[in-house]
Amino acid sequence: MSDAALDFADSRRALLGFTGRLVGFTLLATLMFIWLGPVLLVVLTSVKSNNDFLAGPFALPTHLTFEPYLKVWFALGFGPLMANSFLYATAGSALAVILALVPAFTLSRLDVPGKKVIFGIILTGLMLPQQTVIIPLYDTLRSLNLLDTRLGLIVVHAAYGMPAQILILRGFMTTIPRDIEKAAYLEGASDLQVFWRVILPLSIPGILVGFTLNFIAIWKEFVFGLVLLNSEANFPVTVGMLKLNSDRYMSVFNLPAAGLVIAQIPIVILFILTYRRISEGNFAGATKG
Structure with a gap:
């Protein structure tokens, strides 16, 4: 087998390996997002003011507040x-x-x-x-x-x-x-x-x-x-x-x-x-x- 054919075979194997890793990483990232997404949403909601949440339920908080925790715990x-x-x-x-x-x-x-x-x-x-x-x-x-x-x-x-x-x-x-x-x-x-x-x-x-x-x-x-x-x-x-x-x-x-x-x-x-x-x-x- 010529050097060109060997180089092509090596490149093909490397490409297939990279594609497989990319697909696996994408699948893993998707599953992690599905599992962690609701948890992160609850945590973010807990440190937002109510007006901040109504303005953007899925957005990052404009400012953090721990008043909900204090009210839940004490009041x-x-x-x-x-x-x-x-x-x-x-x-x-x-x-x-x-x-x-x-x-x-x-x-x-x-x-x-x-x-x-x-x-x-x-x-x-x-x-x-x-x-x-x-x-x-x-x-x-x-x-x-x-x-x-x-x-x-x-x-x-x-x-x-x-x-x-x-x-x-x-x-x-x-x-x-x-x-x-x-x-x-x-x-x-x-x-x-x-x-x-x-x-x-x-x-x-x-x-x-x-x-x-x-x-x-x-x-x-x-x-x-x-x-x-x-x-x-x-x-x-x-x-x-x-x-x-x-x-x-x-x-x-x-x-x-x-x-x-x-x-x-x-x-x-x-x-x-x-x-x-x-x-x-x-x-x-x-x-x-």
Whole structure:
């Protein structure tokens, strides 16, 4: 093959490679814009005056203002709402993890008759929409005098989140090498001691993953808080956001936007703080044994 033909082939490959990279970059940029566009629009709206927004909803702000944040936080009482959401998410996630630890250990490490059937029954909890259980939950909480209480909502979140925690923890515990627990049994350890001293410490990354995912799910939850709570003092931030959608604020756009931004800040902070540990936990759970 002549030098000219070789140069042409190299140029063709380089052109095809450049075209492929350009198409890939364009597609990636488009997807990022579709995903980030609404987020950026909400953030920009939250730092505009209402007149500035009405003059150009998609334009950059002529001047920044943080008055919507101050008004949402102080005048509309977002502080207690955030505190309630933090309580529900933290306590509900912790209780869900605690309740899931023993079942996950039993289903992953012990030879229990029919454990596959039991595990399948537990997983049906992941397939039930909230709307199908809200009436039984309402009647149960009312009979226990837990309706419109913080404790009642925490218990509901823990029970609803427990199947997902069992799924996560069982999958993680299954990957722990059995040689470790066999050595403990040879030393005379009981099942409880193996669970407490061997499996539980090694499952901390899995526990962190489960807790974080459940925390985010509870923080974003809306239906349970709306139906099972009546007192505004007990509302989570997702239900409290409804006050920003009342007729009083129909023509005000920066306040709901500021409320949305404030409500997402804890989730973003939690993700930043735990992302590395969660990634390490997922990797460890995928490679152990």
